[in-house]
Amino acid sequence: MYSSQTSEVRKREVVSHFLAEITQEAMEIDRQNTPSTGEGKQESKTIVVLLMGPPGSGKSTFCDEVIRISARPWARICQDIINNGKSGTKIQCLSSAATALKEGKSVFIDRCNINKEQRADFLKLGGPQTEKHAIVLDIPAKVCISRSVKRTEHEGKLQGGKAAAVVNQMLSKKELPKLSEGFNRITFCQDERDVKEAIGVYGSFGPLDSLPSGCFGQKMLDTKTQQGIMRFLKKVDPSGNAGSGPTVVEKSITNEIPVKRLGKGDKLDIASTSGDVDSCNIYTLAFPSISTADFQFNLERASDIIVEKVEEFVSRIGKSKIRLLLVDLSPESKILSMVKTKAVQKNVGSNKFFTFVGDITRLRSQKGLQCNVIANTTNWRLKPGGGGVNAAIFKAAGPELEIATKERAETLSPGKAVVVPLPSSSPLYTREGVTHVIHVLGPNMNPQRPDCLKGDYGKGCKILREAYSSLFEGFLSIAQGVGSEHNIERPLESGGVQEVIPTNDDLKTKRGAVYESDKNKKYKGSGGATKAWGSWAQALYNIAMHPDKHSNVVLEAQVHLLVLARADGLDSIADVRREHIPLLKTMHAVGLKWAEKLINENGSLLFRLGYHSVPSMRQLHLHVISQDFESSHLKNKKHWNSFTTPFFLDSVDVMKELEDEGKVTLKNDSKFLEMELRCHRCRSAHPNIPRLKSHISSCQAPFPAALLQNGRLVSSEVTANFCN
DNA sequence: GTTCTAGAAC
């Protein structure tokens, strides 16, 4: 923090020093140009014209057109090409502009100049005689994006899907210029006609002419609101529809949720342009509108209350990585569009609140949207059935939810909520990554249902508010790790083998998770026995040596579990000899049993069983890892490569080599961990982890042939059995 | 393992 501040200060010093110099030079020029006698001869004055607008708004075209028809000497200072045709820095622009002014040229500052801060230094250029103008190309975002996307030879190399991201990003920072910043004249252009007109004005603006000061062309438009909306949207509308009008904006909100995978193939780049593939780090509550379906609560009132309660909650949580998602199955949902409109009007939620069309029980599997907690609008008996969300959630979660619910509460009063941790065996947990269901009971206005309020909206609104408060409170308590009691399973009794399932829970709850890592550079290549282990690398050893103290250490995870050997002194595959074959077989059998159990629960899972060539944690452990690699803990190249390159030794191969050779010869090669990132299925290469993750979330290519042999890949189709 | 951060990449 300190050092970054220092460097920022230093940067400013450099800039202001530099500015002082060029300003002085410009003033000298001005003095030379200013006639010392009071003769009436009019001198030509230089002007600095700052273009302002996102990529695709037509800044360069504007300059080119004016320069083409103008009698005045101009220089176009374009940040995109200032560095020998490549993009350069603001300082280069300032320097180049100062030089041009010195030569008596007027200058166009052709860069986005999107906010006051970006413009400030350019307004210091030249002397007091130098006029400062702004041309604001306030063109609809939609137009800018489509232009940016279409261009193939743009100087700034801003092409394709990235353009949408950049345009939106920039618009979120837009601050229209004001005369008070130091401008003599500001021209606003909102469409092509305005632009043409301005080109005409500046094109015929001769060296000796002057233009009236002030603001021109600004239409009635509440830019404050626009900015608010842009901030609300923050991220990109992947469809490129982010516009400045509220109609477009509403659509954007729906699309705005970062989605890992919308479809297949052609839409793959959506994730990368939305720039939020790490959205799994945001703790999310998905909730249906309470009471507005079967309980027939008035939509107008309900939407007011939702917006009110969300606003209240969002202001409380500050910058926490938490978000709320109002979900409805129907794209035509009235409540969704009403809430959307009101949220936009009130500018609620910033990037913390979204509306979303989808099945609340399938947000991850269908929409690629990870929600940690979902709310269930239930009935007073907390029982399945009744149709709607309640039936769907109980059905999707399986009997596990019923049982877990029963342990918590038998009934629920209107306005109240109950938090139920979902057992890891629930399909909603394994398939969707949902860790908790919060049952909430809203007020009922339907005479066919119990506790009907008979139109008493005084009471009804109070209860509905209370219901949302209870719901959000429950969510917050989970998010903060308070009251999150996780179900604990007993480890299987299996001879000298202890199992640990590390969690891939996004939250740091109080349960202590043990994660497997790949390696600790210092120990690279060293054998197992003499290795010095860091304290965290000891964790598995401690569990294996003292299982009594850790008898209930089974940490939940959807996709990755470890089978530990209890033998002391056996830290890695390098230590393993022929006599350990029975142990390895047992470990394999245990791993396989778990894999099959998990596959039974979720037929789409595929597993590989194997060892790391050089483990990062001591105590021999077998990885049983599902091949979806959907985990927020998979963060870097080493993680990925440790499971998808020959660094990962399939258990079946290890056992075979032990039988044939008596030991396992390690290639002992760290190069595997440094290899480029390749999809484990189709082997395509990807530049970084987020892009890779985005790809693997939808890649359905068959696995490489080698994996399909000898039972290396365990799936619902393959019933590999290497033990017994 | 996590967190922090500089600087590279975009």
Added chain:
DNA sequence: GTTCTAGAAC
């Protein structure tokens, strides 16, 4: 300007 990686410290 933002995103991403990788190295260092813990």
